[in-house]
Amino acid sequence: GAGVSQSPSNKVTEKGKDVELRCDPISGHTALYWYRQRLGQGLEFLIYFQGNSAPDKSGLPSDRFSAERTGESVSTLTIQRTQQEDSAVYLCASSLVSTGTEAFFGQGTRLTVV
């Protein structure tokens, strides 16, 4: 596609429910990142996929968070048993690897846990 696409754009969920957030990267981009941004705050790294390498999960805040990527395409970020502190904008980005090119961001999913 023309850019990184994220869905849904907004999600309101009840505390304790599971949610799935989707990211469609730019075609051909083998690197994919998930970040979390709380209101008025900076970017918090969550997870990094690079091609067929094992993902870097070092930023996932708890075992309630997981992410998968199908080959070099779609990625889903799953949050189980959501808590109010999970409320944030979840941003996905993709890039080429080993070229020094920049990452391209989607518009994000705004998650609100009530």
Add this chain to the structure above:
Amino acid sequence: AQSVAQPEDQVNVAEGNPLTVKCTYSVSGNPYLFWYVQYPNRGLQFLLKYITGDNLVKGSYGFEAEFNKSQTSFHLKKPSALVSDSALYFCAVRDLNRDDKIIFGKGTRLHILP
């Protein structure tokens, strides 16, 4: 591991004055450096990058940044600030000699005062 520091949470500048947003980095090899901007309720937009060559790089909206290897800095600058430059600015580094992951700073909020 690579890291990025943005020492100022907020910078206030009068309209028409020059602005500087500071960034320092730490990588094991040659750094690839980036600046992004986030306007209110918008996604992250790429501004400029340093890969190699001239230490002064020019980007969108009249912004430029100077790579200083000895000081491990990549400060963002603009000769004359506009009120519309008010936004959240992120510095990022990519180390192709390691895992090629892009790491972001915490962000600096720039307020341009009319």
